[in-house]
Amino acid sequence: MPRSVKVLSGLVAGSALPAPLIPLTDCSPDRWRELPVARLRRSLLDWYAHHGRELPWRRTEDLYAIWVSEIMLQQTQVKTVIPYYERWLQAFPAVGQLAQANQQTVLMNWQGLGYYARARNLHRAAQSIIADYGGQFPEQMADVLKLPGIGRTTAGGILSAALNQPYPILDGNVKRVLARLIGLSVPPNHALSWLWEGSETLLDATHPRAFNQALMDLGATVCTPKQPQCDRCPWATFCQAHQLNLQSVLPMSETRQPLPHKRIGVAVIWNSHGQILIDKRPQSGLLGGLWEFPGGKVEPNETIPECIAREIQEELGIQVEVGEHLITLDHAYTHFKVTLSVHHCRHLSGEPQPIECDEVKWVSLGDLDQYPFPTANHKIIAALQSGERPFR
Ligand code: SF4
Missing domain, CATH: 1.10.340.30 (Hypothetical protein; domain 2)
Incomplete structure (x- = not known):
């Protein structure tokens, strides 16, 4: 048996027991x-x-x-x-x-x-x-x-x-x-x-x-x-x-704030050759070095199509026509949750530039498997592979 430990006058969180625990x-x-x-x-x-x-x-x-x-x-x-x-x-x-x-x-x-x-x-x-x-x-x-x-x-x-x-x-x-x-x-x-x-x-x-x-x-x-x-x-x-029969109470847990939630508009941008535009995330930061479909955070009072058109202009310097909805996904990271609203888009004008990413690339649907994507993007790829190609 361990030597007796000092009696802590406080209560164990979530329990009515006064606990002889170590403060x-x-x-x-x-x-x-x-x-x-x-x-x-x-x-x-x-x-x-x-x-x-x-x-x-x-x-x-x-x-x-x-x-x-x-x-x-x-x-x-x-x-x-x-x-x-x-x-x-x-x-x-x-x-x-x-x-x-x-x-x-x-x-x-x-x-x-x-x-x-x-x-x-x-x-x-x-x-x-x-x-x-x-x-x-x-x-x-x-x-x-x-x-x-x-x-x-x-x-x-x-x-x-x-x-x-x-x-x-x-x-x-x-x-x-x-x-x-x-x-x-x-x-x-x-x-x-x-x-x-x-x-x-x-x-x-x-x-x-x-x-x-x-x-x-x-x-x-x-x-x-x-x-x-x-x-x-x-x-x-x-x-x-x-x-002390406190094994279900210990270890004491941190009080956790609810995770912040972000709404993200995501674009699957098609060009006239039936290729899709993907971008490589910057090395520093979350998911650095992975490829993704471009997009960004929905601002207050902004619709998803408005968000996508604005983000694509800001991030890649091109204009797109936002088309039909492809899929909506929820995903949780360690410090926040996201809802991704994904739309097909048609490339209208401009040469894609890596303004807020490391690299951009037009790839065929069949070649997407050759690039490392974050987990949430795999569901987008699966939805693309099982659906019809738009903008023919
Ligand atoms: S609380 Fe953990 S360390 Fe203590 S007796 Fe139970 S299983 Fe063993």
């Missing part, structure tokens, strides 16, 4: 050292030996392959990542092939996985590994942290998994497990440095690879966000949330 003011390194650390390590490693997950990237010690898996696993679930990981290693078996690939090929292999900055960073980091480290993924933490797209938890995950180096990790699963174990009374993101201390204190320096993987597996398969299975948990005896 932010009591987050000291001693809190972690007071835990029965040796028993926690042993029980977790024993559990992992019987219940750890078999994952493709655990069958290798290749730094490149493990790095790819760690980047894909940022913000994406294991079952989604597995087929992408396997395809990626076929397309780019080593860092040299990735460094030499063009960005469009890299993005095509990432298409559908989301958070495309990860793919752009992998590509840039591969080029840096070739230029600065002789083609070998660096083995020192300070060097790994210099690579684009790699923060402390990713670096710790890579170096512990590939080289058994004793670095802690703190991904979403680990934050949740530690917050419950210790009984943290604030959302984990308000106590990050303290949770890092916890992960470091608990880490078994003799078996860092197995320990970190065990901790991730515990969070992913037993100490899940909803309905954790405490009766199967090796830490149930030590866990403050379980002792």
